[in-house]
Amino acid sequence: MALHSNTNPVYVAFLFIFYYVFITAGSGLSSESSSGLLAPYDEHYYRGVRAYFRDDWERAAEFLEKSISTRDKLLRTRRKCHDECLTAGDDKISKLDWIQVRAECVRFCMGQSFSPAALLPVSLDIEYEFGTRNPYNYLQVTYYKLEKMAKAASAAHTFFVANPSHLEMRNNLEKYRRILGVKEESFQDREREQEQHWEMYDAAILAESSSDWVKAVKKWKECVNETLKQTEECRAQCVMMSQVIPEEPDTVQGLYERAADLSLSLLSCKQMCVTLVSTRPGRVSAVEDFLPLQLEHLHIAQFKAGDLKGAVETLRSLLLFYPTDSDSLSNLELYTQTVEVNTEAQETGGPVPVVGVTITMDDQRLNGTNRVVLDGVLSQSECDRVAASMGDGYRGRRSPHTPHEKFEGLTVLRALQLAQDGLVNQSDARLLHEIGETVKVLMDSYFRSHSVLYFAYTHLVCRSAIPGHQEGRSDLSHPVHVDNCILEPETRQCWREAPAFTHRDLSAVLYLNDDFEGGDFFFADRDAKTVTAMVKPKCGRLVGFTSGPVNPHGVTAVTAGRRCALALWFTTEKQHRDMVRNYQVSVVLCRRD
Numbered sequence: 001m002a003l004h005s006n007t008n009p010v011y012v013a014f015l016f017i018f019y020y021v022f023i024t025a026g027s028g029l030s031s032e033s034s035s036g037l038l039a040p041y042d043e044h045y046y047r048g049v050r051a052y053f054r055d056d057w058e059r060a061a062e063f064l065e066k067s068i069s070t071r072d073k074l075l076r077t078r079r080k081c082h083d084e085c086l087t088a089g090d091d092k093i094s095k096l097d098w099i100q101v102r103a104e105c106v107r108f109c110m111g112q113s114f115s116p117a118a119l120l121p122v123s124l125d126i127e128y129e130f131g132t133r134n135p136y137n138y139l140q141v142t143y144y145k146l147e148k149m150a151k152a153a154s155a156a157h158t159f160f161v162a163n164p165s166h167l168e169m170r171n172n173l174e175k176y177r178r179i180l181g182v183k184e185e186s187f188q189d190r191e192r193e194q195e196q197h198w199e200m201y202d203a204a205i206l207a208e209s210s211s212d213w214v215k216a217v218k219k220w221k222e223c224v225n226e227t228l229k230q231t232e233e234c235r236a237q238c239v240m241m242s243q244v245i246p247e248e249p250d251t252v253q254g255l256y257e258r259a260a261d262l263s264l265s266l267l268s269c270k271q272m273c274v275t276l277v278s279t280r281p282g283r284v285s286a287v288e289d290f291l292p293l294q295l296e297h298l299h300i301a302q303f304k305a306g307d308l309k310g311a312v313e314t315l316r317s318l319l320l321f322y323p324t325d326s327d328s329l330s331n332l333e334l335y336t337q338t339v340e341v342n343t344e345a346q347e348t349g350g351p352v353p354v355v356g357v358t359i360t361m362d363d364q365r366l367n368g369t370n371r372v373v374l375d376g377v378l379s380q381s382e383c384d385r386v387a388a389s390m391g392d393g394y395r396g397r398r399s400p401h402t403p404h405e406k407f408e409g410l411t412v413l414r415a416l417q418l419a420q421d422g423l424v425n426q427s428d429a430r431l432l433h434e435i436g437e438t439v440k441v442l443m444d445s446y447f448r449s450h451s452v453l454y455f456a457y458t459h460l461v462c463r464s465a466i467p468g469h470q471e472g473r474s475d476l477s478h479p480v481h482v483d484n485c486i487l488e489p490e491t492r493q494c495w496r497e498a499p500a501f502t503h504r505d506l507s508a509v510l511y512l513n514d515d516f517e518g519g520d521f522f523f524a525d526r527d528a529k530t531v532t533a534m535v536k537p538k539c540g541r542l543v544g545f546t547s548g549p550v551n552p553h554g555v556t557a558v559t560a561g562r563r564c565a566l567a568l569w570f571t572t573e574k575q576h577r578d579m580v581r582n583y584q585v586s587v588v589l590c591r592r593d
């Protein structure tokens with residue numbers, strides 16, 4: 001309403017005066033309850049409006065303010081009682097008992113602050129009045145008349161937020177600002193609490209537009225949380241809202257129908273909450289897909305801010321809304337892969353502090369991440385001695401990977417037994433041990449491990465082509481796999497679960513010879529088909545890599561001769577350290593030959 005013209009609100013106010021007289025006459029309500037309990041807020045409102053039209057500005061301000069604060073208290077108390085009574089009746093076995101107990105809890109809780117009349121439903125007109133913030137329209141004129149300009153400006157602004165096309169109020173605001181010199185901080189929105197998600201929304205969009213991704217993440221998170229909070233709040237109000245009491249049912253069937261009616265109206269009220277929360281004050285239509293939209297923005301901001309784990313989590317939440325959305329699914333794949341690269345990341349490129357050892361191939365030359373090939377780790381005589389230790393006392397068997405090869409393996413434990421039994425001499429066992437230590441130093445340093453590295457498992461493996469079984473061979477000596485998870489090439493996923501050795505963090509393969517055919521080591525893509533880099537084994541060459549999904553690898557068929565390598569795995573988890581190795585040091589290697 002205009003500051004000097006009352007033509008518009010007269011109609012609205014008249015309607016309420018009529019209603020007020022009718023209701024109060026009929027029900028005999030009084031505005032203040034003698035018990036100190038709060039009276040209905042609509043009653044305060046009618047009184048305020050009546051005073052307004054009597055030009056009784058003091059009383060108008062008093063009652064209009066009372067109606068606003070009582071309504072506010074009603075909403076807060078409903079929420080409090082809703083939460084307090086949430087578990088009431090949970091111990092009741094019968095469904096009806098449960099309902100009864102909870103209803104009594106709510107009635108008692110509400111009845112402590114509000115008179116019985118205040119708990120009755122208000123009319124739709126009153127709901128509409130407060131929904132459109134009309135009480136602030138009356139209030140701004142009232143305060144203007146009382147010459148309380150700061151309060152008038154605040155009431156005007158509060159009304160205008162929900163009615164942005166109201167030209168009179170725009171002019172009024174202009175007048176408060178320019179002519180009456182009201183300070184900017186007075187233009188406060190008194191209903192701001194319910195609009196915070198919109199403030200966060202705007203702040204997030206702003207941060208995004210200036211590419212401040214860290215801030216955008218923070219704002220989008222706040223916005224998502226606040227949106228959920230507002231929706232929950234709205235739904236709690238639905239549950240607590242007084243319903244029109246159904247007439248006495250004549251039949252059991254009638255009772256069920258009324259119960260169904262009530263449940264349906266509760267459901268549709270709860271459903272409406274999504275629309276209400278997604279509608280900006282002053283707008284008629286809701287922002288479509290408001291929550292998924294925020295999640296979409298959030299995961300992109302998280303990705304740009306480098307929070308990949310967060311981006312994966314958000315995207316998974318988004319997929320709950322649209323489980324088959326192809327863009328989201330391909331983003332998820334991208335994020336998961338990058339997360340794995342990052343969690344496996346060891347900041348490669350550290351020094352190799354062993355004399356004679358050189359870096360032959362790094363990440364770039366190997367077309368991947370967290371991979372290296374080092375040369376010069378062993379001399380020819382060391383290679384020969386280690387390979388020879390396999391010869392004695394060890395029986396080859398069919399390879400577990402291919403029928404075309406024989407497979408010989410020697411674990412640390414077996415080497416130890418052989419050394420104890422005198423089948424492998426002490427100095428060879430000691431050499432095997434020392435080589436392990438050297439490899440550990442190299443891996444630790446090159447992959448710049450941030451945590452202590454432990455030996456997880458070590459074994460010496462020779463693969464030999466079985467003569468006469470190589471014709472038309474198309475299989476691999478060791479199929480493409482990942483060392484610490486189960487690779488599923490069809491989905492390109494890698495499952496970090498048993499029977500995979502999930503605790504393995506770094507893998508190292510130290511080659512002992514090159515006098516065989518085939519047997520190339522290769523890195524592959526997760527499809528297990530595309531080869532990304534090849535490494536030809538030779539004495540003293542070490543291929544090192546992180547044991548996770550960024551490094552699928554395999555070995556091509558050994559078609560002639562015998563290929564020997566020492567394979568070592570390291571872990572950062574102490575409980576998975578190789579206990580046999582400790583024993584080896586203390587018992588076997590400390591003995592003199």
Ligand SMILES: O=C(O)CCC(=O)C(=O)O
Nearest residue numbers: 478483509521555565567
């Ligand atoms: O022998 C090789 O080159 C690789 C062996 C391997 O990948 C493994 O044992 O897991």
Ligand SMILES: [Fe+2]
Nearest residue numbers: 481482483553
């Ligand atoms: Fe492997």
